[in-house]
Amino acid sequence: MIEAVGLSKRYGDKLAVDDVTFQVRPGLVTGFLGPNGAGKSTTMRLIAGLDRPSAGSVTVNGKPYAEHKSPLREVGLLLDAKAVHTGRSARAHLLAIGATHGIGRERVEEVIGMVGLQSVARKRVGGFSLGMGQRLGIATALLGDPATVILDEPVNGLDPEGVIWVRNLVRHLASQGKTVFLSSHLMSEMAQTADHIIVLGRGRVIANASVHDILAQATGGSVRVRTPNASALRQLLELPDVAVTSTQDDLLQVTGIAAPRIGELAAARGIILHELTPVVSSLEDAYLELTQDDVEYRTSEGAES
């Protein structure tokens, strides 16, 4: 369980995180979405006590992170940049971090196996690809078998097989009752992985709901209709709240009315339909809609993660 209350972080005159309040609950995968510079990484650093809040507070499992007796048992952290000395081998890195908590070689070999780095564990991290670095970062996060796992952009640089592996891993962790907090700007990935989503824009929480609710709240789905008699159908659909757009002569994009109703209306008038497809709005669309202002902000002010 992560609880942020009125959390703010100011760097100079830039307010990176602005009065953010949210909870991340155990047993779920919570996605943390937002454009670059929205304050996701900063929020995660505040949770782990790496940065000090300018205002407000954040606790992990009831206490500020630094006050836990065994921090690595509470929180496993993967930050987007490699937080590893490039001159050290992957195994030595894990042994050094684990040693602080008396975590020995047995567990280190176990997490190396879990992330599939056995063949390169002796190699220096400086020569690692981005994907290997991410796997090492995930291994570091899992080292203490923590109750809460915070992963900043975990699929960054991973190949498709790695992406599926991370998805299964976080689902598995959540199924064990752990709190999983996962940032990404890949909506499609979140739709498949997360149960709950917190959207951050310009340092503020702009949405905090289950994936299902976010999809439902987004502007309703549209219906794609293909018909040789498009102009007749267009006239027929001149109803309140119904909007029709068209990119091809025989193709209409209809919003504000359900597909079965369109079919019924067309059948009543004898209009032939070649296609009638409900188009569910994607999480991507919902997200873009939510963060529209912040994308504009980003292009004028420059991006910072």
Place this chain on the structure above:
Amino acid sequence: MTTTTPIDQRNTWHLTFGGVLRSEWIKLRTLRSTVWCYAILVVLTIAIGVLVAVNANSLGHPTGEAARQYVVSLITVGVAFGQLVVAVLGTLVITGEYGTGMIRSTLAAVPKRTPALVAKVLVFGAVTFVISLVSMVLTALIVTPILSGAGIEFSLFDPRILVPILGGSGALALIGVMALAVGALIRNSAGGLAASLGLLLVVPIVLQLVYALTQAKWALNVAAVLPATAAGQMHAYVGSAVEPSQPGVLLLTPWQGGLVLFAWFAVFFVFAAVLLKRRDA
């Protein structure tokens, strides 16, 4: 993907200071820069000592006090150069973590932060002390037959010889941890190295220049308490009465040298520790 470590074993995982010490020891020995710097320190100390020893024949068989003084200076002559090596390594021990982002992993594991810095200082200081001691003892053993050929005999366990060797080892350890503390303040390899090497090499020269131009004695007195001078005094031979270069100019005894050097370290360390707690990592 299932974890196989038994739960009861996992419940023994706790953050302890002993664990943090072990962690810093693993970090120190698993970097090539450590191995290289220490190898250079050992080779340099022995090589310079041997180089001086092979010229011992030209001294005309000193005995007693003069012989012992010569032996001490020969064994510890490498300290002056070794200072630079341990200052570089001490800086890199901490700035390497900032440069690579490793510091975030370190501080995530030790969120109270201060224990991590203290452990770094203790481990690096202790290892540097031991390696310095070993390199000087090796020097002594290697030059024994050479000096014997020149008619100079000595015992390593003569306190008048052993104490300066311990002093020289302590000097290198303190210079190293001082550089570590400076590195922790500056958090950047280039900046940390410039600051530490500047303090060790450049500031003494500047003070000499000031004295040469103005004849101001304060310049010499300040120079007498600089880290490099204090470190040099820590392995000075104490037998005959030591005279300052000029009347009225400060000259530290080995113990005073040790205290002054420790004070330099302590000041930088306190600032580093306070800022480590306050600053964002």
